[in-house]
Amino acid sequence: SGRMVDQLHNGHILHYTRTDPTTGKVAPFFTHMRSVCPWNEKLSPKGWIKINRPVYDNEMMLAIAERVPRMIVSEEYIQQTYRQESSSSLHPNIESPFDPSVPSPKIALNKVVVVNKMTRYQHEESLYGNTGEALKKQMSMRGFVYDRLKASHDHHMDAVDDVTTCLKEHEIAVSVVNAHELSHEAYDGADMVFSAGGDGTFLKAASFVNKPIPLTGLNTDSARSEGNLCCYSIDATCNRFVVGLERLLKGDFEWRNRQRIRVGMVNQEGFKYELPRIPYIQLQ
Structure with a gap:
């Protein structure tokens, strides 16, 4: 009952x-x-x-x-995570795409940041430091298929290489940051952020955005990832990144505004606690 x-x-x-x-x-x-x-x-x-x-x-x-860890939220932490610059406002072009008075969006890219996810293959490889046959045995004991994880890893790395190469060919400075090493300072001076992975990587990248910087999700393995939050899927043969980048530079796109949710707890004594960040969870 x-x-x-x-x-x-x-x-x-x-x-x-x-x-x-x-x-x-x-x-x-x-x-x-x-x-x-x-x-x-x-x-x-x-x-x-x-x-x-x-x-x-x-x-x-x-x-x-x-x-649940009892971590008291300090004002300094809140300001660092959700700070807003009073002297700046949203980019004038970042408006609702449904407003007919808004002209075609334009964006100038001089420097971008690519947030690179850690693949399951890389995670297993770094877990115990195994390689070769030892890594295959380790994955098998943990219920993973080595060939499948290796193929998915190679597909992702090819997609990331396609992204960085294309950006450099268009004379755009690019900085690749691993998702598990992200910080607020990693986005300093960036005109745009690309998340290379799936929905989890997109949410991880979004959790460190404090300024009105556009964020674009790139699905690097559409065969194994839904990527509902990603706007473009990269494939080494058909869907090359250059197609999406040229559309972006021409203004052939629409802005989509998304909101984040911050969750906290207040106990019976009145203390406020911040729940741990869970950036890899996506609700679909």
Whole structure:
């Protein structure tokens, strides 16, 4: 019925219930708990204990509720993450594409930043420092197919090479930054940011944008990634990056404004906590 959940803790069975033992009233969250020792009844506390804080009726919430780091948000952190320059405003061309009075968008690119994702192959390679047959064995033991991950990695690297080569041919300075090494300073002086990967890389790149810098998502492996947040898929044979870049430079595109959500928590004592950044999660 969802009104009671059992949980094992130090050999005891913890019963959580939404039903008040005295009144029988059902609450939207767990209100009481009791501990039962299966092999020794004397070790079992008598009766139900009222829970002073809500424990939500959700298995995932139960599993992670006690593991959320209690990090107090400082004003300095908020300003660093979400700072806005009072002297500057949004680029005059960054307007709604549905406004008929807005002319065709134009953008001048002198310097761009390419956010490069870490592929699963690179992650497995750096995990234990294995290569060759040792890496194949490691991937097999972890349930991965070596040839498939290697092919996906090579496809991604070819796409990134296509992007950087094309930008340099158009005399645009390009800086490649690994997604796991991103910082706010990495975007300093950039006219545009390209995320090379999938939706997770796009969200990671967006989480470090503090100024009105355009961000474009490039799907580097459309065969294995949906890339719903990406506006262009790169393929080494058909969809070359040069096609999308030339359209961009000509103004043959429309701006799409997206909003980010910042999530925080306030406990019963009134302290505010910032939830850990989870940039690789995408809701589709």
